[in-house]
Amino acid sequence: MTDTIDHHQQTIIETALQMAKERLVFGSWGNISLRIDTEKIIITPSGIDYDKMQCEDLVLVDSAGTILAGNQRPSSELPLHLAIYNQRQDVHAIVHTHSIYATSFAIVRQPIPPVVEDLVQIVGGTVEIAEYALPGTDELARNVLVALADRNAVLLANHGVVGVAAEITEALKVCSLVEKTAQSVIFARLLGDVVGLSHRDIETMRTFYCEEYRPRKRDKLTPIEDAGEKTNE
Secondary structure, eight states: OHHHHHHHHHHHHHHHHHHHHTTSOOTTOSEEEEEOSSSEEEEOBSSOOTTTOOGGGOEEEETTOOEEEOSSOBOTTHHHHHHHHHHOTTOOEEEEEOOHHHHHHHHHTOOBOOOSHHHHHHHOSOBOEEOOOOTTOHHHHHHHHHHHTTSSEEEETTTEEEEEESSHHHHHHHHHHHHHHHHHHHHHHHHSOOOOOOHHHHHHHHHHIIIIIHHHHHHTOOHHHHHHHOSOO
């Protein structure tokens, strides 16, 4: 079990560094968690910059938020992470970012429309806005559950983005694609009206991604890549 936890901790650190490299977060803002089994979650600590974060800084908690291991305080957004894991049994990784273009939508409280194919495949449709509540509160967690529903991304009003997935690499990809789409929509609006994809096309592409593309991608992974993709398997 220790080897498994060590592996997951390293995966979180690598994801955090990539998240910072892509400028999806700044300083110590944002957070990452990984559900390693039905009762245990690893989450990033509060107040430590990602370029200084070490595996020993990560915090192991149970499904109620009780600290099982770690010397740091868990992220203040722990209630949000726990609420999502409780509501969505398909989710095993959560990435929360404060990227510039997506946060711009969150500031004006506009959803990001389903206008590009890669976004709707991985997210499942519109990136909706969760009503504002103070960070770290149970109210924010409840608002996020409503806006997230069965999709894989949500905007937090005046705050940032939450991306969820079965695997940590995909949760980060969700946040990256949300940011890319937000930027594209802002630029597209300078040229003219933005045209969204139809509900039927969104459903078709989402089904293809979940039932054909992702399984085929997994089949092509090398043993090392496959180990890096797994969370709760």
